Amino acid sequence: MTQDPTAPRRTGRRIGRAALAALLVVVLIAVVFLAWAHTVMAGDRDAALEVWTDDAIEVTETSDSFVLRPTAGGSDHGLVFIPGARVQPFAYARNLAGVVEDAGVTVVVTKPTLNLAFFDTRSLAAFAAAAPEVDSWTVGGHSLGGVRACQLAAGDDSVEVTGLVLLGSYCANDLSASALSVLSVSGTNDGLTTPEDVESNAGLLPQDTEYVVLDGGNHADFGDYGAQPGDGESTLPRDAVRAEITAALVGLLG
Template identity: 50%
Template sequence: MSSPRPRRARRIVARIAAALGALLVVAVVGILVWTQVGVMAAEPEPLAAVQTDPGILITDDGAALVLAPAGGTSTTGLVYIPGAKVDPWAYAAKLSGLVDGGITVVITKPILNLAFFDLRPLDAFTSLAPDVDTWMVGGHSLGGVRACQLAADADALVLFASYCASDLTDSGLPVLSIGGEKDGLSTPAKIADARDLLPADAELVEIPGASHASFGDYGMQAGDGSPTISDPDMTIELTELVGRFAAQLR
């Protein structure tokens, strides 16, 4: 005759396992819901201006948005990774000047709207523009952190209101880091603190009057500073900075 103690122990273990399983399900569902709530949508007017620009050919591949110069061959490209819970379309207008200047821009669609959930390699996106042979990888905010992880497979790295969490000091990569004076999230101090993770010759530029949300067109962002630069001027700044950097890679 078996002892009641082993039976009680098995019941306790089973109850604990069931409770842990339920907690895991709740946690996963909670994360999935959180990633879909509060996504910052693209502002309609800047987006419409890009979508009706005859100089830009837009392809929505499902995995990414490809913005290519219409009527010409582009040999330089930028894979751009959005910030956390920001609509990828929200970056199209700010990057449109690069496309008008001959650079193909591939804006990724991060899995669950968060770059750190997206483990796809860089060639999942560069393959969408096979004529391009020189690739920059970059991103905004959390997207820039992910870009640093993919940088080894690119020809250069561009950070937009972001900084690396991985050490690239010995990578030999050309790096351009663009920050904003009024950024309340990726503050100038945070970017400076992470400077030692970049190569010694990395170029750091701070745009006067730019906030964190100035790098896209999705409205105000909690915790951010108040920008004093206009959207058209911000687009010009980004176009000139990244365009000049890209020209040095050719």
């Protein structure tokens, strides 16, 4: 039988077309993912302006974060806070401003890589550098940001970490034997980090963890960014949420 001399070329073309098709699929997936990651839940403008115009707070911004500092009577303690997935960082400013005003704590809110904390490989020290005047730190976060905060709280030899704050979140790594002071604030109507989620992961936290439950609170109550798909309905006024979060944070950090 005579071998077709064009067969190898045809086979090569088929392989080339298949490889090109696979590459195009990968590129399409990447483009769709990047578009999704950069479609953030925007913070409420009025809530942000309330913080920007507050005489008790100085707001500065870096490429990695924005910082809320007390204009007077600052303490030597700070909070590095990691936003939830695809939530604009400044959406948390109003709920975090209370601990700046009432306890003099400096708050650094991070800007996660691709707006997703799991893709952010920067160390806690990288964010603490935004406030070199602070001596010791608590790390915290909302939702996926809280999961990442647990990882950072596990240890950074260059930064003194004394506490952990979880807002509508829980740990995926075991911190039960740590000496951290831990605060967990959750909502009874949270449809994304449910009360069952918080309870089932409680064993990963120290036994003396303080639990604060917002009766009627949902997942989106922890920031000012509007409704979130899959969430429950909140029955709490915004000011009541802010007051409860402030009281809990001052109790831990004040």
